[in-house]
Amino acid sequence: MSDQPVADLSRAPLPTAKTLRQRRSIPLQLTRFVVFNTRIMKMVLSGHKGTH
């Protein structure tokens, strides 16, 4: 309960304990780091060139 009109987030999905562990797992996150950077580079190469 709140005195303010706060949004009801009670139906938002909570991450499981496994998901929370994965978010801090060094080996998995190293992989995600590579994947995310590859995604950025792909986006830059496809959409950031000033074209005529």
Next chain:
Amino acid sequence: MPPGVCHVSSAKGQEMADVVVLGAGVSGHTAALHLRRKLGREHTVTVVSPNANWNWIPSNIWVGVGKMSKADVVFALAPIYRKKSIEHRQAKAVAIWPHGDNSDPRGAVDIVSTAADSVGDETRIRYDYLINATGPQLKFAMTPGLGPDGHTVSVCTADHAVEAADKLHECIEAMKAGATKTLIVGMGHGTCTCEGAAFEYIFNVDHELREAGVRDRARLIYLTNEASLGDFGVGGMTFDDMGFETSSELWTASLFREREVEAILGAHVSQVREGVVEYETLDGERHELAFDFAMLLPPFGGVPMSAYAADGSDITADLFAPSGFMKVDADYTAKPYAEWKASDWPHTYQAPGFDNLFAVGIAFAPPHQISQPRKTSNGTMIAPSPPRTGMPSGAMGKTVAMTIVDRIKNPAADARRASMADMGAACVASAGANLRTGSAAAMTMMPVVPDFDRFPTGRDLKQTRGEIGLAGHWVKLMLHHLFIHKAKARLGWQFIPE
């Protein structure tokens, strides 16, 4: 030939050209570096910036929680420009004469010095090409009591962020002594932009409170003009998650619930008093919220400048929108929100009627909101403004720089194009700064401006992704070091993409 370009030139191109860049933020500084890289020394590149320093603004949120110092995010521009042979005027631009004046048909800009040894001195400088990259005017005054001169803090500048960190740590010390506190982070007006920065800041505050062992003594509230979580001023995003279309709203709400951060949505802050925020919500209800610490971002406007015809008549309204942002090659036809198209957005950032005048980054006037504008039942506008910062800002700066390089070689060259409806952006929203325990919500979106003619969800699902984890923190930290390396024009800077 561009109007006003009469400096020594030939059919093959200009032998000498003066290029002036107003502003040394991401877009202006990027443009200046690329111009200098591509143009011979017979051409001049001048940057006019009221600040002596460059600030990597995305890292200000880390200064604002005390994880970084001001020196980590700021450096002096003068040595960089000296090294690169870029002329630097520490001054603010106050007027543009795009047709020249009675004494010279070349375009000109009136600038007023902000340097300590010449403060207030006014000069008229001539240009063959001009880029307006002046960034935002921080309009704290639109909400009485908002900002460092009022009752809230900000992270818009490095100095603001230092003050925010000091006040946050005062709060943390009081909580360690047993006090309970209410901390508010969000948007200080219904028309603010940069919701992502407030999102980042509140989760970094949450992280700091947990590290200090006082999270249970704090009520943390995100007060935003977004009608739904995950809107970020871009109308939200749709992700392909394990074969299902998932909204950024659900994804963001999950993080808020997990970290026990409360959210007040669709809010317009109307006034801030000592320790109290007054705000109105979309249903027209007015509320008051007491706080101990509040970081609320201001709305942005264009940096105020006038424009004059050669005879001195005022043409400001021809060049600038009422918001103060410069009109470019966008479709500014007034139409209902439902009728706007991605193609309304500018492609070349060239001011109408002038082949040698451009506006990039926050300085150009967007044709319309991306996020749906709404009004309360009292008629108060609550409309998140479209972001034009970060990756797109740098890409625009480089694109316009390359157009100018082309036109100096060949005055008839077409302008290069880089519409926000064609380019993507990565938004790495820090949610805690620590190499082992930190995290970030890392998002990519393609394109920034959704195009519902090309994509059913407005964006390419293959390139629009979001994930939360430690890797996002590493990416943001890496980008911090890469972009400062680039901005300092160190070895290989040009190979770091915008």
